[in-house]
Amino acid sequence: MTSTEVTTGTRPHHPTRLSSRLGLRARVTAAFGVGAFALSGMMAGITYFTARQSFISERQTAVQRQAFVNASLVQNSLRSPGTEVNQLLESVDTLPGSRSVLHYQGQWYATSVSVGQSTIPAPERNLVLGGTPASQLFSSGGSPQVVVGVPLPAVHAAYFEVFSLDELAGTLRTLAYALAAAALVTTLAGIAVGRWASGRALRPLGGITEAAVSIAGGQLDTRVEAGDDADLQDLASAFNRMAANLQARIEREARFTSDVSHELRSPLTTLSASVGVLEAHRGELDPRAQRALTLLDGDLHRFQRMVDDLLEISRFDAGSAELSLDLVDPVELVHHSVVATSPVGDDGRRVPVAFPVAVGAGVQGLHLEVDKRRFERVMANLVANASAYAGGVSRVVIDRVPTDTTVPASAVRVAVEDDGPGVPAVDRTRVFERFYRGGWSGQRATGDGTGLGLSLVAEHVRLHGGTVWIEETPSGGARFVIELPLSPSPTAEVPA
Amino acid sequence: MSRILVVEDDERIRQSMRLALEDEGYTVDDVGSGEDAVARFAADPAELVLIDLMLPGIDGFETCRTLRKQSTVPVIMVTARSDTHDVVAGLEAGADDYVTKPFVAKELAARIRALLRRSRPSDDDSAVLTFGDVTLEPEAGVVRRAGVEVHCTRTEFRLLCELASNPGKVLSREQLLERVWGYDYFGDGRLVDVHVRRLRTKVEPDPANPQFILTVRGMGYKLAA
Numbered sequence: 001m002t003s004t005e006v007t008t009g010t011r012p013h014h015p016t017r018l019s020s021r022l023g024l025r026a027r028v029t030a031a032f033g034v035g036a037f038a039l040s041g042m043m044a045g046i047t048y049f050t051a052r053q054s055f056i057s058e059r060q061t062a063v064q065r066q067a068f069v070n071a072s073l074v075q076n077s078l079r080s081p082g083t084e085v086n087q088l089l090e091s092v093d094t095l096p097g098s099r100s101v102l103h104y105q106g107q108w109y110a111t112s113v114s115v116g117q118s119t120i121p122a123p124e125r126n127l128v129l130g131g132t133p134a135s136q137l138f139s140s141g142g143s144p145q146v147v148v149g150v151p152l153p154a155v156h157a158a159y160f161e162v163f164s165l166d167e168l169a170g171t172l173r174t175l176a177y178a179l180a181a182a183a184l185v186t187t188l189a190g191i192a193v194g195r196w197a198s199g200r201a202l203r204p205l206g207g208i209t210e211a212a213v214s215i216a217g218g219q220l221d222t223r224v225e226a227g228d229d230a231d232l233q234d235l236a237s238a239f240n241r242m243a244a245n246l247q248a249r250i251e252r253e254a255r256f257t258s259d260v261s262h263e264l265r266s267p268l269t270t271l272s273a274s275v276g277v278l279e280a281h282r283g284e285l286d287p288r289a290q291r292a293l294t295l296l297d298g299d300l301h302r303f304q305r306m307v308d309d310l311l312e313i314s315r316f317d318a319g320s321a322e323l324s325l326d327l328v329d330p331v332e333l334v335h336h337s338v339v340a341t342s343p344v345g346d347d348g349r350r351v352p353v354a355f356p357v358a359v360g361a362g363v364q365g366l367h368l369e370v371d372k373r374r375f376e377r378v379m380a381n382l383v384a385n386a387s388a389y390a391g392g393v394s395r396v397v398i399d400r401v402p403t404d405t406t407v408p409a410s411a412v413r414v415a416v417e418d419d420g421p422g423v424p425a426v427d428r429t430r431v432f433e434r435f436y437r438g439g440w441s442g443q444r445a446t447g448d449g450t451g452l453g454l455s456l457v458a459e460h461v462r463l464h465g466g467t468v469w470i471e472e473t474p475s476g477g478a479r480f481v482i483e484l485p486l487s488p489s490p491t492a493e494v495p496a
Numbered sequence: 497m498s499r500i501l502v503v504e505d506d507e508r509i510r511q512s513m514r515l516a517l518e519d520e521g522y523t524v525d526d527v528g529s530g531e532d533a534v535a536r537f538a539a540d541p542a543e544l545v546l547i548d549l550m551l552p553g554i555d556g557f558e559t560c561r562t563l564r565k566q567s568t569v570p571v572i573m574v575t576a577r578s579d580t581h582d583v584v585a586g587l588e589a590g591a592d593d594y595v596t597k598p599f600v601a602k603e604l605a606a607r608i609r610a611l612l613r614r615s616r617p618s619d620d621d622s623a624v625l626t627f628g629d630v631t632l633e634p635e636a637g638v639v640r641r642a643g644v645e646v647h648c649t650r651t652e653f654r655l656l657c658e659l660a661s662n663p664g665k666v667l668s669r670e671q672l673l674e675r676v677w678g679y680d681y682f683g684d685g686r687l688v689d690v691h692v693r694r695l696r697t698k699v700e701p702d703p704a705n706p707q708f709i710l711t712v713r714g715m716g717y718k719l720a721a
Contacts, residue, residue: 262577266509268597269506274515
């Protein structure tokens, strides 16, 4: 592995700011929402204040016009002597909601008890009493009012009209609600558009995500379609280049492992055949040489298994592991697997390892589609594992899933049990890792394992679309359970 | 004593195989190349040939094909790879069986014994079997198609006899391995598959659409009744 390629990789990014914590899509959506809110809020505000201004000035003009007309009427009436002031005021024709106030000969008269001298703001009062017509907006008791004052110097009086803008305020309130609702709708629409647009913009990334997931899942030849979009072509081609480099490197490493394993086979063949000859002449050797031969023979076998296991692992790593499926009876399969993987006796026949096999109800008649060679390896590795760590297999249980025979079976379970110390819960996944040696058993293994057995079990089972896990038997031993689906969904191509 | 020809380019492996096989009681002849093997076999035929697939010059496949043209001698391929491709290619070249390096000497000896045992003329059921235009004469070890003799290896012949004596009955790969190859444990089903394919090219009018030797998917093979 060249170090330059490795060090150019970017370090993992640690998000610190909010913008990094939120996803791109959420950020785009939020930006659209905030933009729509600001814009619609501003538009609503402008509309509201413009309308308000225009309404009020219109109303003020109307009130003023009316007030001047009424003022001249009052002035005329006051010129004729004997006029009853209160009656005069009552007779003045005003707009609805309008009340008259008259200052005459130092006295204040009003058409309503709700208005009077104090109602009229002091500046307005002083201005008008000083001889200047004026109009002012003010608020009395929380309700908006407009007052128009007209001095009547000819009769030493001043005429005021106080007009309540309550009705106008109601209209403006309705308008404000309508505008706020419109702004809200616009904001929501903005968020929706943002979500849609970001989703659309990010859709090609979805394809790349799928491809990355697929590559992570072992489909190293996955590539993304570049499409016609110039912005995405760069990303797609960079992604594809990365995937191709990754695939090439993994294949190179897998090929290396495979080549090494093959090269080791020639000397191993010589060693194996020669040790076989020595074994045949064991009786001619002195006891020390016999002990040495036993050690040599034992580790030669271990070495062979290691080479085989490495080769097998390299095929999984290269993704070139192929299933060669046959339809078989599960019970027969287990029996054959145990026989086929047992040691070869002196006559060239296998001596099966003996342990009871329990067959659950409804297993008879079921057929599994499996790669027999791989299943043999699975059984051999589980049996070897039990021998190394738990004093051997106590029994094998074959069951259907579900065990309820009134329901069609979906899978077959093969459980390999032992009476050993069991596997602690924390180690039950880790034991399927490569070269994970069982410090868990509290006892050392007998030392003839390859460290790859259980990881190969997991790989073989996974290739069949099945699962493997560890449970505890009632006596505290370990139960390795393999579940194979009856209609398998193999993860590898099945050769035709 | 049976004579075995070992074709292997690695000097050390050759020597160790000679030692191991001589211990099993065979007379061993060894050569280091395919060319030498063909010449040696022509001069002095052995009863069984072990051929390494990776040979300098003409490789193991070609050596096997050349020997097959001259003889029905049992051939065991020795491969460094158990990959489907090499195994199938070796069997298609005409090998009767294969072993993968590094092999256990006892197991190789067992396979050799099984092959030699069945390569001797069988003395049981010697009745003539027929299907379609094919005639089998177990006693003479001869297959004729429309009267013309078809060259079959001894393994192919036994396989055809096994199928022909059970017309209409499905025989699983395991049953065929046991009855034809003499293996009492799970052998490699590919042995059966490739031999069936080879037989079809010899006795079927259209090997791609067999009429006689039928595949029963997931079960095995049967001869059309």
